[in-house]
Amino acid sequence: MRWEDVERYVSLKVSESLRWAKESDEYIASAAGLKYYPLCVEKAEGAKVWDKDGNEYIDFLTSACVYNIGHRHPKILKAISRQIDKVLNYTIAYLYEDAPVELAKKLVKITPGDFKKKVTFGFSGSDGVDSAIKAARAFTGRKGIIAFKDSYHGTTYGSLSLTGIVKPEVRGKVYPIPDVYFIEYPDPYRNSWGIDGYKDPKELVSKVLGEIESKINELGGDVAAIVFEPIQGDAGVVVPPADFIPELRKLADKYGIVLIDEEVQTGIGRTGKWWAVENFGVVPDIIVSAKALGGGMPISATIGKEEVMESVPPPLFVFTHSGHAVSATSALATLEAVEEEGLLERARRLGERALREFERMRDEFEFIGDVRGIGFLIGIDIVKSRETKEFDRNTALKICWRAWEKGLILVTFGKGGNVLRIAPPLIIKEEELERAIDIIRSSMKDVRDGKVNDEVLRFLRGW
Ligand SMILES: Cc1ncc(COP(=O)(O)O)c(C=O)c1O
The missing domain is CATH 3.90.1150.10 (Aspartate Aminotransferase, domain 1)
Known part of the structure; x- marks a missing residue:
């Protein structure tokens, strides 16, 4: 070429x-x-x-x-300029800043779940997924992670290891983390069972749920988390049958597994709700957000049940620039714009x-x-x-x-x-x-x- x-x-x-x-x-x-x-x-x-x-x-x-x-939203430009007139960032690993606190408060408010939540920040969807896995493993004391075939979660070691759409022979080149198990996602249009999921959604959902439950049993229950995209993005916008995520919630509850809702691509209003999972009426244990959250500035947020997030000991959520003030200010302006407009x-x-x-x-x-x-x-x-x-x-x-x-x-x-x-x-x-x-x-x-x-x-x- x-x-x-x-x-x-x-x-x-x-x-x-x-x-x-x-x-x-x-x-x-x-x-x-x-x-x-x-x-x-x-x-x-x-x-x-x-x-x-x-x-x-x-x-x-x-x-x-x-x-x-949109690009260069006036609210964001103003918010960033206000922030850079004060301080670009000071690490919240050692001191305090207001912007990430304000953002965490707002995120807790707009995520589903009537329980106490805590937030940790990063810069990319990938590291947000890593934080969620750390929390689930620390909370449950288990190591297994169930992810889905054809999923995309990022390219840090943790998130890449859960990324099904990257072929195993490609992932294998860099030796991904072990204890990750891939299950086929319920794609109504095209799946390996030849089920027409538009006509027979129940059959498709029960097939997938059955596979997950067998895997959990095969592992003797050693499963910390199920990580799912409520709509698979990079797999080509795969919308699961309406029952799938509610059934996944029930299964996670049955086995005490942390349900991680990966909303890096689907969140911040893209599907007409703050979070795509709300289209399915389910409350996950952890939500991962990034991409649109920062309105063009790099930031990720992992928002979860307090007891799950607090089971991770310091410094395992520390990044020097985590909750970066300019990005956090931009994120707040983004959330405000979604609401006001x-x-x-x-x-x-x-x-x-x-x-x-x-x-x-x-x-x-x-x-x-x-x-x-x-x-x-x-x-x-x-x-x-x-x-x-x-x-x-x-x-x-x-x-x-x-x-x-x-x-x-x-x-x-x-x-x-x-x-x-x-x-x-x-x-x-x-x-x-x-x-x-x-x-x-x-x-x-x-x-x-x-x-x-x-x-x-x-x-x-x-x-
Ligand atoms: C669903 C999903 N998760 C995670 C990621 C990774 O995000 P980032 O590239 O910001 O690390 C992406 C990026 O495309 C994504 O679409």
């Missing part, structure tokens, strides 16, 4: 972006990314992004579900509208196998045949390429790298949403009509 060749296949001016893509390849380790097209970001505002060559885009990736309240309701309303539009596209394009999601977390599953449901990664990638040329940042994810990832900022204007949907429709048409050259696949690395 030679970047020089890109310009032959793209209708945009991309020379400046290309310069940075080439330098990035030269200096930044390739494992730090799954790149699509050479788009180097120059600036961003609201739901829009501009590249180094001045091209304008609507952002359907949102920096991987970070900018739920009614973004939960907005995500629900506009998300439903978008979902209906994509369902209509399913009638137009044979390669759309499934459309699913809640709120503004939507996946469009592209297949070679509706009957076999075989992944069609190449068609999905070509749609993304054409969408890029037409002014929309769109990428893929999913078990077969074949699912279009629809995750706009919750503040997106209605006309921007309509324009983005039009771009997707016309990009699909172009791909169906053979107007996107197969050669572009050489440049798209992706999932």
